[in-house]
Amino acid sequence: MNWPKSFRAGWMKIEVRNYEKAEGAEWDKFGHFAPQTQRIFFDDGHSVDRQANTIIHEVLHALWTTGIPSHWDNAIRNLSENDAQEFLVSALGDALTMALRDNPDFWRTLIDALADTTPKKVK
Numbered sequence: 258m259n260w261p262k263s264f265r266a267g268w269m270k271i272e273v274r275n276y277e278k279a280e281g282a283e284w285d286k287f288g289h290f291a292p293q294t295q296r297i298f299f300d301d302g303h304s305v306d307r308q309a310n311t312i313i314h315e316v317l318h319a320l321w322t323t324g325i326p327s328h329w330d331n332a333i334r335n336l337s338e339n340d341a342q343e344f345l346v347s348a349l350g351d352a353l354t355m356a357l358r359d360n361p362d363f364w365r366t367l368i369d370a371l372a373d374t375t376p377k378k379v380k
């Protein structure tokens with residue numbers, strides 16, 4: 258699968274790459290976001306659907322890192338369940354709006370991959 262190579266999350270330009278090409282990447286189950294190096298890693302040994310899901314998951318971590326002040330993390334823990342849900346949905350909604358606007362080709366590639374039901378050979 259020819260995944261996008263980069264993603265813009267606010268002030269960060271993030272490199273998207275598989276684990277195989279990543280030197281010294283820390284192994285995680287399916288993927289990993291490294292804010293220090295601004296890289297998203299994913300395991301291309303999984304299905305296309307899983308890879309797309311992993312990339313989206315790591316993109317959300319990146320958006321959280323760039324869009325949500327760290328002291329808000331603590332504030333969420335003190336919210337009621339309903340308030341926490343509203344906070345999280347609002348924060349991710351704002352982040353996704355920005356991310357969709359700033360990365361149209363990135364999302365098109367993922368949407369095409371998820372829409373394609375043809376079985377893919379995984380390495």
Ligand SMILES: [Zn+2]
Pocket residue numbers: 314318
């Ligand atoms: Zn995660």
